[in-house]
Amino acid sequence: MNYESIYNELLNHIKQENVCLSEPLRNHVYTKLGGNADLFVTPESIDELKAALDIRKKTDIPLTILGSGSNVIIKDGGIRGLTIGMSKMTNFFIEGERLVVQSGAAIIEASRKALEHRLSGLEFACGIPGSVGGALYMNAGAYGGQISEVLDRATVMTQDGEILTIETENLALGYRESIFMESDYVILEAEFGLSQGDPVVIKAKMDALTEARESKQPLEYPSCGSVFKRPPGHFAGKLIQESNLQGTRIGGAEVSKKHAGFIVNIDQATSKDYLDLIDLVKATVKDTFHVELDTEVIVLGEDLEEQV
Template sequence: MDKQINILKNEPLSKYSFTRTGGPADFIAFPKSVDEVRSLVKQAKNDDLPITVLGNASNLIIKDGGINGLVIMLTDMNSISCDNHEIVADAGASYIDVTIEAQRNSLSGLEFAAGIPGSVGGAIYMNAGAYGGETDKIVKSVVVLTNDAQIKSLSNQELHFGYRHSLIQENDYIVLQATFELQSGDSNDIQLEMDHFNSLRASKQPLDLPSCGSVFKRPVGNFAGKLIHDSGLQGYQSGGAQVSTKHAGFIVNVDHANATDYLDVIHHVQAVVETNYNIHLETEVRIIGRDK
């Protein structure tokens, strides 16, 4: 591995994940530029190492066995700039920081994301959304690194966005940068809407405890949280992981949970809801890594 880039061996990923769970990465690197990402990818491929890319590791469960090969964590690539009605943000930039930059420049369209804790790359990867807004509505283009280490720009249409889905999930592409196209607005009105959404989050979501965010996708014609609540599962606990008593769609770390605890709760919730309602809850959270 390149000695010029910050690379750690056997690093516990629980230090970086929002759930505070996850085993070690064989190698984890923190590139600061596109060239460093490209160099890491080429070297990993030469060494026949699998590659996993992470941003803020928010809507994610990393298994207790950790991750094989090289983990590329993009949090040091976090530049955000504004030009007229467009905001350009690196993949590792906080989505929340992008919303703050938009408000500072009196640009509207990103208010829904005011409290989404993920990175820009993660938001593109899963078409993150909340309160009626979705990332695909404001993305103009995305710069990616392809699986043959080429830099390519993809338009909104080429990204094939869907509900919690994008083309990135189907390819070995690495998101490097995104351009958001917004509209002029009043900075005070934008701030009021952001405050409103953050207030809703604080009142309904268990923000005081480690979690992986919303665990399940919304079933057609229903809501995961309601199905879980109506199944009497709030407060259900396995090990240190618990179905939140504040919001049934969240699983929180209440007592030094590990990833296996999280997965046990997920599988139990899925089984009970399927028995009660004949509905399979599909996970929204990304589950990666090796079993211990």
């Protein structure tokens, strides 16, 4: 595939600083590992996004959408085709108790923006890493709250460039799942329905949740966040801890000694280190407790040996 010619065509429609050839994706994910994207575009506007999708459709190359990469592992061989990173689409709009946020904005910033305008409902998100789009994709949640409880609707773009608004009840939001996992929609915006609140009370709750996160999670190392979904009737971290896996290491990846539900990059880990350690954890927990752990982290790309 002649990606250089596609790159040149993209430059006809998108600012040069928003288009890259063979971009190292480790610079765009929280784990700080993974291979390169053949083409990487970070659109600043709806027009740039539509141009990228039009060219992608015309050339029929693979497409991957990336938020801020907080809950993602990119394999060592990188991602083929076009990867679109949404991190430059970060605008906010507030009208009354409605907070509209573009998908590339950090969900933590959305919670802070709500606080600025004395709006309550997004306090639980003050410690969730990642983008608004990623939070919708995963129906992210923490500390007793989740996105589906405050989301009114989402605005998306189809692969044909059509813009649609979809009500929350039609987004199939469940535990760490949504319609976006089965569709090719690109998330543009989220509209949250919040309520007026006392900013002192809102801030106090956010401060308490932030302190709880910082005290319990291994934020001093790169990671992909919580690796496993909560198994019915159990807590993944507790099962991993009671399997004596904390501190277990493969290459530069380690099961966190601070929180067993996290795998951290402590010494230039590869994606293979991460994925091999995930497999070891799953196998050990199954052997010890007869419980299957399912990952919530999204794995993208190819192994090195798959590259042609």
